[in-house]
Amino acid sequence: GQQVMQIPQYQHVQEGEDFTTYCNSSTTLSNIQWYKQRPGGHPVFLIQLVKSGEVKKQKRLTFQFGEAKKNSSLHITATQTTDVGTYFCAVETSGSRLTFGEGTQLTVNP
Amino acid sequence: AAGVIQSPRHLIKEKRETATLKCYPIPRHDTVYWYQQGPGQDPQFLISFYEKMQSDKGSIPDRFSAQQFSDYHSELNMSSLELGDSALYFCASSLRGESTGELFFGEGSRLTVL
Numbered sequence: 001g002q003q004v005m006q007i008p009q010y011q012h013v014q015e016g017e018d019f020t021t022y023c024n025s026s027t028t029l030s031n032i033q034w035y036k037q038r039p040g041g042h043p044v045f046l047i048q049l050v051k052s053g054e055v056k057k058q059k060r061l062t063f064q065f066g067e068a069k070k071n072s073s074l075h076i077t078a079t080q081t082t083d084v085g086t087y088f089c090a091v092e093t094s095g096s097r098l099t100f101g102e103g104t105q106l107t108v109n110p
Numbered sequence: 111a112a113g114v115i116q117s118p119r120h121l122i123k124e125k126r127e128t129a130t131l132k133c134y135p136i137p138r139h140d141t142v143y144w145y146q147q148g149p150g151q152d153p154q155f156l157i158s159f160y161e162k163m164q165s166d167k168g169s170i171p172d173r174f175s176a177q178q179f180s181d182y183h184s185e186l187n188m189s190s191l192e193l194g195d196s197a198l199y200f201c202a203s204s205l206r207g208e209s210t211g212e213l214f215f216g217e218g219s220r221l222t223v224l
Contacts, residue, residue, distance in 0.1 A: 042200060044215070092210045096166050097143070098143070098155070098213055099155060102151075103152050
């Protein structure tokens with residue numbers, strides 16, 4: 001089963017609105033990664049969070065790792081049409097595998 | 111910069127046929143992963159190799175096998191294909207450190223089984 005629960009499954013926003021997707025785990029995570037997959041494309045790495053309470057920013061994107069290292073969020077400020085895609089969190093599970101959350105599909109209406 | 115190369119990009123097979131997907135990882139990357147992604151689904155881990163040795167195995171059917179060769183390229187072999195095998199198959203590579211690290215994905219091979 002899924003190691004992380006990701007919500008919401010879908011998010012439709014008007015261009016300029018903010019967007020947030022959340023990942024939650026029942027167990028403490030060593031780290032968490034975020035990927036973006038454009039429609040018809042492949043997953044592209046965005047960031048990795050390692051430290052408890054860590055906050056990282058990439059332009060309009062803000063990533064947070066919870067204090068207990070059991071949850072994480074990705075927030076996009078003032079969405080643009082170029083933000084369209086599915087955002088996945090991913091965590092290390094057994095062995096070397098990276099297990100993906102179910103993803104949040106973002107659509108942006110211009 | 112060199113990326114992960116996958117071939118073929120598209121293939122169409124009949125039920126019970128065999129398919130082989132190829133992956134050329136980024137040079138000097140030591141770990142290769144195979145993922146399967148159905149429509150609207152998240153990528154599902156199939157198998158990984160570290161330094162040409164199988165390092166982890168996920169929900170990969172017995173009809174599937176994979177290996178990594180001396181030149182580090184990897185192949186995913188799928189036999190007795192079923193309709194449900196229709197999916198996008200991604201290969202990814204990484205340079206393993208203390209953690210799994212960033213995965214670099216290829217553009218994928220889209221398999222359609224008729």
